[in-house]
Amino acid sequence: MLQLMIFGGIGLLAMVSEVLGFSRIMSLLFRLGTLVCIASLFINYGLDITWFGNMMVEDRFSQAFILTTCLMLATWTFGFGRKIGEDEFRNDYIALFSFSMVGGVMMLSYTNLVMLFLGLEILSIPLYVLVGSSKRNLKSNESAFKYFLMGAFASGIMLFGIAFLYGATGTFDLHQMSMQAQTGGSFPVFFHVGMVLLIFAFAFKMAVVPFHFWAPDVYEGAPNAMTVYMAALVKTFAIASAFRFFFLVFGGEAGIYSTLLIGMSAVSMLLGNIIGAVQDNPKRLLAYSGVGHAGFMLMAVIVNGQVGANALLYYSVVYSLSLFLAFFVLDKVLIHDDFYWSIGDFKGLGKRNPWLAMSMSVALLSMAGIPPLGGFYAKLFMLKAAFTNGHYVLIWAGLIGSLVAMYYYLKFIINMYSRNPDGDVDLNLTLNYWDKLVMGLIGSTLLILGLFPDLVSALIRF
Amino acid sequence: MLTNILILFPLIFALLVRIVPKNLVWSFSLGASFLQIIVTALAIFNFMDSASHPSLYSTFPWIQSIGAKWSVAIDGLSIVLVGLISLLLPLVLVVRRNAIDEVHNLHSLIWWMAGAMYGVFMAKDGLLFYTFWEFSLIPIYFICLKWGDRDKIKTTLKFFLYTLAGSLAMLAALIYLYLNGSGSWDIQDLYQAGASLDVTAQQWVFWGLFLAFAIKIPIIPFHNWQPDTYSSAPLQGTLLLSTLMGKMGLWGLLKWLVPMTPLAFTINQNGLVILCVVSVVYASVMALRQDELKRLLAWSSMAHVSLMAAGIFVWNISGIEGAMQQMFNHGIITLGLFYCAALIINKTGETKISSLGGLRAQLPAFAGFFIWIIMASIGLPLTSGFPGEFSLLNALFQYQPLLAAIAGLSTILGAVYMLRAYHHMMHGMSKYNVHDIHQNNKALLAVGSLLILIFGLGPTLLTIVFESTLLDFFTPFSKLQ
Numbered sequence: 001m002l003q004l005m006i007f008g009g010i011g012l013l014a015m016v017s018e019v020l021g022f023s024r025i026m027s028l029l030f031r032l033g034t035l036v037c038i039a040s041l042f043i044n045y046g047l048d049i050t051w052f053g054n055m056m057v058e059d060r061f062s063q064a065f066i067l068t069t070c071l072m073l074a075t076w077t078f079g080f081g082r083k084i085g086e087d088e089f090r091n092d093y094i095a096l097f098s099f100s101m102v103g104g105v106m107m108l109s110y111t112n113l114v115m116l117f118l119g120l121e122i123l124s125i126p127l128y129v130l131v132g133s134s135k136r137n138l139k140s141n142e143s144a145f146k147y148f149l150m151g152a153f154a155s156g157i158m159l160f161g162i163a164f165l166y167g168a169t170g171t172f173d174l175h176q177m178s179m180q181a182q183t184g185g186s187f188p189v190f191f192h193v194g195m196v197l198l199i200f201a202f203a204f205k206m207a208v209v210p211f212h213f214w215a216p217d218v219y220e221g222a223p224n225a226m227t228v229y230m231a232a233l234v235k236t237f238a239i240a241s242a243f244r245f246f247f248l249v250f251g252g253e254a255g256i257y258s259t260l261l262i263g264m265s266a267v268s269m270l271l272g273n274i275i276g277a278v279q280d281n282p283k284r285l286l287a288y289s290g291v292g293h294a295g296f297m298l299m300a301v302i303v304n305g306q307v308g309a310n311a312l313l314y315y316s317v318v319y320s321l322s323l324f325l326a327f328f329v330l331d332k333v334l335i336h337d338d339f340y341w342s343i344g345d346f347k348g349l350g351k352r353n354p355w356l357a358m359s360m361s362v363a364l365l366s367m368a369g370i371p372p373l374g375g376f377y378a379k380l381f382m383l384k385a386a387f388t389n390g391h392y393v394l395i396w397a398g399l400i401g402s403l404v405a406m407y408y409y410l411k412f413i414i415n416m417y418s419r420n421p422d423g424d425v426d427l428n429l430t431l432n433y434w435d436k437l438v439m440g441l442i443g444s445t446l447l448i449l450g451l452f453p454d455l456v457s458a459l460i461r462f
Numbered sequence: 463m464l465t466n467i468l469i470l471f472p473l474i475f476a477l478l479v480r481i482v483p484k485n486l487v488w489s490f491s492l493g494a495s496f497l498q499i500i501v502t503a504l505a506i507f508n509f510m511d512s513a514s515h516p517s518l519y520s521t522f523p524w525i526q527s528i529g530a531k532w533s534v535a536i537d538g539l540s541i542v543l544v545g546l547i548s549l550l551l552p553l554v555l556v557v558r559r560n561a562i563d564e565v566h567n568l569h570s571l572i573w574w575m576a577g578a579m580y581g582v583f584m585a586k587d588g589l590l591f592y593t594f595w596e597f598s599l600i601p602i603y604f605i606c607l608k609w610g611d612r613d614k615i616k617t618t619l620k621f622f623l624y625t626l627a628g629s630l631a632m633l634a635a636l637i638y639l640y641l642n643g644s645g646s647w648d649i650q651d652l653y654q655a656g657a658s659l660d661v662t663a664q665q666w667v668f669w670g671l672f673l674a675f676a677i678k679i680p681i682i683p684f685h686n687w688q689p690d691t692y693s694s695a696p697l698q699g700t701l702l703l704s705t706l707m708g709k710m711g712l713w714g715l716l717k718w719l720v721p722m723t724p725l726a727f728t729i730n731q732n733g734l735v736i737l738c739v740v741s742v743v744y745a746s747v748m749a750l751r752q753d754e755l756k757r758l759l760a761w762s763s764m765a766h767v768s769l770m771a772a773g774i775f776v777w778n779i780s781g782i783e784g785a786m787q788q789m790f791n792h793g794i795i796t797l798g799l800f801y802c803a804a805l806i807i808n809k810t811g812e813t814k815i816s817s818l819g820g821l822r823a824q825l826p827a828f829a830g831f832f833i834w835i836i837m838a839s840i841g842l843p844l845t846s847g848f849p850g851e852f853s854l855l856n857a858l859f860q861y862q863p864l865l866a867a868i869a870g871l872s873t874i875l876g877a878v879y880m881l882r883a884y885h886h887m888m889h890g891m892s893k894y895n896v897h898d899i900h901q902n903n904k905a906l907l908a909v910g911s912l913l914i915l916i917f918g919l920g921p922t923l924l925t926i927v928f929e930s931t932l933l934d935f936f937t938p939f940s941k942l943q
Contacts, residue, residue, distance in 0.1 A: 310527070350608075370600060371593040377525070380589075380637070384528065387637050399630040406626050407619070414615050418607050453525050 001051050001058055002040040003066055003105050006033050011098035014091045023091050027084075030094045031077055037070045054173070055112040061247070061309060062109035065240045068313055069104060072233055072320045073097075079324050079438050080225035083331070093133065096126035097229070104233065107241040111248060113162045113172045116241060120158060120205070123237060124151050127230060131222040139339050143221025150204065150214040158201030164194025174248040181249055195257055198245070199264075205238035208268040208298055212291045216279075219287035220339070227283065228327040231290050232320035239294070243301045243312060252304050253389065261302045266393050268295025269401035277408045280342045282330055285408060286323070289367065292401050293319055296382055299394055303385040311381040314456050318366065318374035318449055325363035325442045329356050332429060343411055348421030353429040357416040359439040364409040366446045369402055374449035381453075464505045464517045465534040465584055468544065471498065472577035476570045487565045488556070491573070495552035498576075502548035505536055506927070513538065513931065519586075529646045530589040534581065538931025539716070542786055542924065543583045543709055546793045549913075551576055553797060553906060554701045557804070568609060568698065571601040575702060582710050588636045588647035591718065595674075595710065596629055602702055609696035617690040624687040628674035635670030638663070639722065649717070656722040661729070668726035671719045672734075678711030679767050682741035689748075692760035697804045700756070704763050704800060705793040712767065712789055715774045716782065721939050731775060735861065738772035739869045741765075746875035753814050755803045758883060759796070762839065765872050766792050772869060773854040776861045779936060784853025786932070787924055791838075791846040791917055798835035798910040802828070805903060806887065809896045815883050820892030828899045829888050831907040836884055838914045840877045846917035 010033045017023040041063055049058045084093055103123030110116045128151060132144025162172070168191035169177050180187075200211060207215040219227045246254045254261070272291030279285035297319070300312035333349065333356060334341045350357040366375035379402065386394040421427060449456060475494045482490045508515040519535035536544060555572060562568055578601070581594030599622070606618045640647055642663075643655030656667060677684040692700050720727050742765050749761035770788045773781035805828065812818050822829040838845035841852075851873065859866035899907075917924060 365600065371596045376593075376596070380633070381528070383634070384637055384641065387641050395634055399634060403623065403627055403630055407623060410619055410622060414607065414619065417604065418610075418615055454527060457527050 001049065001056070001109075002043070003037045003070070004102055006037050006040065007098045007101040007105065009033075011095045011102065014095035014098060017091050026091045026094055027081060030098065031074075031081065033098075034070055034074045034077060038067065038074065041067050041070070050111075052115070054175075055115045056106065056109045057111045058109055061244060062105075064309070064313055065108045065236070066105055068317055069101075069108070069233055069236055072236070072317070073101065075321065075324055075442065076225075076229060076233070079328050079442065080228065080331075082434070083225055087133075089133070093130065096130050100124075100126040100130075100234075104237040107237050108244065110241070110244070111174045113165065113174070116245070117155075117159060117162060119241070120201075121155060123234065124155065124205075127151075127226075127234065130226045130229070131218055133226060134223045137221075139221035140223065141221075143218040146214055146221075147218045154201050154204035154211075157197050157204070161194045161197030161201060164190045164197065166194075168194060174245070178249045178251065182251070192256075196260070199242075199257060199260060202238060202242040202245075203264060206235055206242070206294045206298065207287075207291055208264050208294045209271050209291060210264075210267075212268070212272065212288075212294075215291060216284040216287040219290070220281060220283045224283075224327050224331040228323055231286070231327075232316075232323045235290065235294060235297070236316040236320065239297045239301060239312065239316070242298075243304065243309065246301060246304055247309075250304070253302070254304070258302050261298060262391060262393060265295045265298035265302060266397035268292060268298065269394075269397040270404075273401045273404040273408075277404055279408070280344075282334065282341055282343060282345070282412075285343070286326060286330075289405060289408070290323075292405055293367070295401070296379065296398060299382045299386050299391070299398070302391065302394070303389050307385045307388065310457060311378075311385045314374075314381055314453065315378040317456055318378040318446065321442055321446055321449075322363045322366040322375060325359050325439065325446070326367070328435075328439060328442070329360040329363070332356055332431070332435070343415055344422070345425075346412055346415040347419040349416040349429075352421055352425075352427055353431065355431060355436055355439060356429060359443050360416060361413055362443045362446060364412055366450075368406045368409045372447065372450040374446045374453070377450055377453040463520060464501060464508065465536055466520050467501055468498065468505070468536075468548075469534065469577055469580045469584065471501070472573045472580065476573035476577065479569045479573060480566050482566070484566060487569055491555045491569045492552055494573070495548070495555055498548045498551060502545055506541060506545065509536065509538065509541055509927070524587075524590070528589075528640075531587050531646075531648065532590060533587040533648065534584040534590070535586050536584055537935075538928040539786065539935065540583045540713075542790050542928050543713060544580060546709070546790050547576060547579055547583075547706060550701075550705055550793060550797055553801075553909065554698055554705075556902070556906065557697055557701070557801060562609065562696075562698075564608075568605065571605050572698060572702065575601040575605075579706055579710065583713060586649050588640060588649065588652050588718075590647070591649075592629070592633060592636055595632075598707070598710070599625055599629070602699060602707065605699040605702070606691065606695040610699065611694045611696075613690065613694045617687070617694045621687045621691040624677050624684070625674075628677035628684070631670040632674035635667045638667055638670075653721050657724055659723070659725075661725050664723040664726035665729070668719070668723040668730065671714070671722065675711040675714035675719060676771075678714070679708055679771055680711070680764060681738055681768055681771055682744055685741070685745070685764055688764055689757050689760040692763070693754065693756040697800065700800050700804075701797055704760070704796045708763070708767050709789050709793065712770050712774065712785060715771060716785070720774070720777060724939065727777075731777070734775045735772055735858075735865060738768050738775060739858070739865050741768035742772065742869050742872045743875075746872040746879070750875060750879045752879075753816050755807065755813055755815055755883070755887075756800070758815070758879060759799050759803055762799075762876060762879065763792075763796050765876065766796075766839075769851070769854050769869060769872065772865075773857050776857045777939075778857050778860060779932070780853050780860065781857030782932060782936065783925065783929075784850045784855075784857055786850075786928055787921060788847075788850030788854060790924055791850055791914075794910060794913050794917075795835060795838045795847055798831075798907065798914070799839060801906065801910070802832045802835060805899060809899075810894050812894075815886050818887040818893070819890040820888070821894065821896070822888040823892050824894065824896050825888075825898055827904055828907070831904075831911050832888070833884060834911050835907075835914065836880045838918070840880055841873055844915075844918045846914045846921075848918060849921035 017026045100123050103119045106119030128148040131147050134140035168187050204211040276288030300308040366373035369376045369379040522532040524530050524532045578594050578598035585591035639652045639655045643651045680688045745761045745765035752758040770785040773785040838847040841847040
């Protein structure tokens with residue numbers, strides 16, 4: 001709740017900062033605010049506090065996930081903040097990011113479907129603007145437009161679903177809904193319709209098959225910093241809020257809806273990675289890989305319970321860090337601004353700049369799930385959770401998906417290390433110390449998280 | 463304590479070798495590898511002193527939330543392979559001193575790989591074993607990718623995807639075992655968990671694990687990556703792959719497959735032994751048809767490791783003993799063979815056997831070493847290739863005389879293709895004008911030849927180390943055969 005106020009406050013301050021003349025310190029305020037948020041979480045850590053007449057509850061789950069996402073935001077600012085800071089509209093961006101975080105915090109702590117919808121909208125609307133923030137760029141505009149159309153449509157579907165659920169149960173409150181579900185009351189047909197619509201709306205935000213079509217286009221057109229924010233944080237918000245819904249309503253596996261989720265998760269892992277294998281544009285490729293990862297993270301929603309939540313926490317931390325690292329490198333390598341990017345741009349990166357090549361390898365190997373990098377243990381915890389509940393379809397899909405994914409991650413590595421750079425590129429990609437610091441810290445965090453996976457669960461645990 | 467040193471020192475060297483001055487890299491690596499040999503020797507002394515010496519195992523909690531532990535130990539069996547790594551590392555590190563660019567990167571990767579392989583052979587915890595198993599894949603991939611020959615991109619991709627497919631199957635099997643056990647990844651607990659499963663579940667676990675190991679060894683029909691990778695990898699990569707990495711698969715069969723799923727193993731045993739024997743004969747026939755030197759050696763290596771796998775699957779004392787002996791000796795012999803092949807290719811620039819000839823006149827000393835190593839590979843008595851091969855064939859004979867006869871064919875075929883290749887390359891009209899090999903190369907070959915002689919004359923030097931451990935390990939599972 002405190003976090004809601006902090007982010008909201010920063011957003012408002014950022015909007016008026018130009019007028020009141022403190023725009024210079026705004027990015028500092030944003031960073032400080034994030035840190036204060038992280039600190040403020042420990043005030044009520046482990047307590048259940050209700051807000052807004054029981055519409056939002058600050059509980060263990062929301063605290064763990066808000067802490068995770070705030071840490072991610074801090075890392076994101078650490079990596080990409082400088083790039084944003086060079087832009088003339090930086091304070092507008094800060095406002096938009098803060099507001100989208102407000103929406104995210106709401107999505108992580110709702111106990112009322114109205115709050116879920118509000119959170120989703122508050123999260124999404126700033127994103128539509130951010131995706132198109134590269135104003136004079138046609139691709140960026142295109143992707144913003146696509147994202148807006150699809151996103152508005154998804155919001156509509158969610159609202160539709162919520163309306164159905166309200167009609168069936170007579171309440172927006174998840175606890176009451178859960179009580180009706182637990183007592184085995186028979187719901188009318190449109191309860192199922194509502195559930196399916198709600199799942200679809202969640203699926204859209206997570207970008208799982210078959211609601212993934214927007215992801216490659218939007219990822220491609222959006223500026224790198226925004227893309228990675230969407231791919232890492234927004235995905236976590238969406239999956240965690242879906243998790244929260246099923247956790248609060250069904251308290252575990254969700255019966256027939258699980259079957260639907262299992263289908264979507266398995267198909268995402270297979271199809272996302274297989275389509276990813278034929279991509280040549282690195283950003284589109286990572287978008288499809290993100291579809292595969294979303295399928296993996298969906299496993300946690302299916303398994304649910306404490307095991308699922310802990311697996312999801314670890315997975316989202318590691319996946320976000322890997323993405324930050326990968327996009328940081330991408331941002332340095334794909335410097336020509338014509339959108340005709342290909343994996344070929346990575347040719348000979350090992351010679352051009354060993355730092356970038358090594359960071360990219362670490363990020364990709366972590367996403368692929370090679371021990372002792374964090375990604376492996378993330379997948380291990382997920383697979384273990386799925387095994388415990390006997391979802392063998394998910395295991396098969398996950399393993400085959402990982403194998404296919406390895407193929408396209410290796411394409412990067414092959415290009416970086418065993419091909420020579422094209423004649424017309426600058427052979428020396430220079431980096432400053434700050435870049436090296438960012439890459440070194442994120443890369444070694446990935447390694448340390450892999451060597452000592454208990455560190456995450458010692459800090460954040462559901 | 464020694465166990466941890468053996469694993470962690472190479473990983474530390476892998477970092478250090480990047481920062482030492484470039485002209486000191488060789489000396490640094492050589493010195494470090496001698497340090498490893500000293501530590502290994504110390505471990506062997508401690509082991510001979512008392513098999514349960516406290517310096518030989520170490521356990522710490524690692525991932526408590528799922529009960530995984532850092533649990534490494536040296537027993538009589540693993541010490542043979544640990545010794546093999548320590549013994550071969552300096553030989554791998556010093557080859558082709560001047561022909562490699564970015565030496566410090568290469569050495570860093572080799573050290574990394576060595577640390578991971580020490581871990582594989584010492585791990586007593588399922589998750590740790592898997593971690594090291596995968597961890598060893600990355601450096602060898604980069605070695606092959608960066609310093610390999612022309613076809614490197616395709617072959618390394620194939621190699622990586624093949625082995626990763628196997629590894630993922632193993633991962634699924636291990637998680638399944640873990641969930642059916644007592645919440646620990648300890649190998650003994652996994653044994654119990656495996657034994658308590660019903661037949662169908664054991665079959666799933668068995669084939670999952672088998673896939674990983676069979677691809678690594680490799681056995682038919684999972685061998686497709688091997689000849690290509692061996693022939694396109696740089697010399698160091700080929701040496702690491704053939705002498706050490708294949709042994710990881712055999713080690714897996716022995717320690718992590720058969721005792722893990724006893725029921726499934728007894729059901730599949732016949733088929734597996736036959737598969738391995740077919741693999742032996744197939745690889746020998748393929749070797750017979752090869753004209754390219756490195757490919758011939760790759761197929762010949764596959765014939766030998768398949769025979770070891772057959773020895774393990776026969777599951778009697780003689781078979782496992784033979785396999786252990788062969789794992790050690792085959793490592794040394796294969797190193798010698800690939801090294802000789804690399805020398806020939808390097809001297810003449812020719813990779814085809816048929817286009818070579820008459821090298822003996824120009825390389826007299828080399829020819830002597832070469833024929834000695836070839837004899838060891840064929841399994842001539844008094845060379846180190848003989849005792850292990852004899853035990854293996856003996857074990858097969860006890861299992862089924864016909865199979866022993868068929869597998870015995872491979873020895874004859876081995877003699878045919880090896881000697882024919884030697885004859886083609888070394889005898890006849892001299893086609894090249896080359897200088898005799900360098901003193902360093904001679905020294906290296908002399909070390910190898912000497913090792914072959916020592917372990918050929920005194921096979922007990924090896925068996926005395928692992929015999930009692932083998933009996934202890936084998937007794938609880940002796941009913942399986």
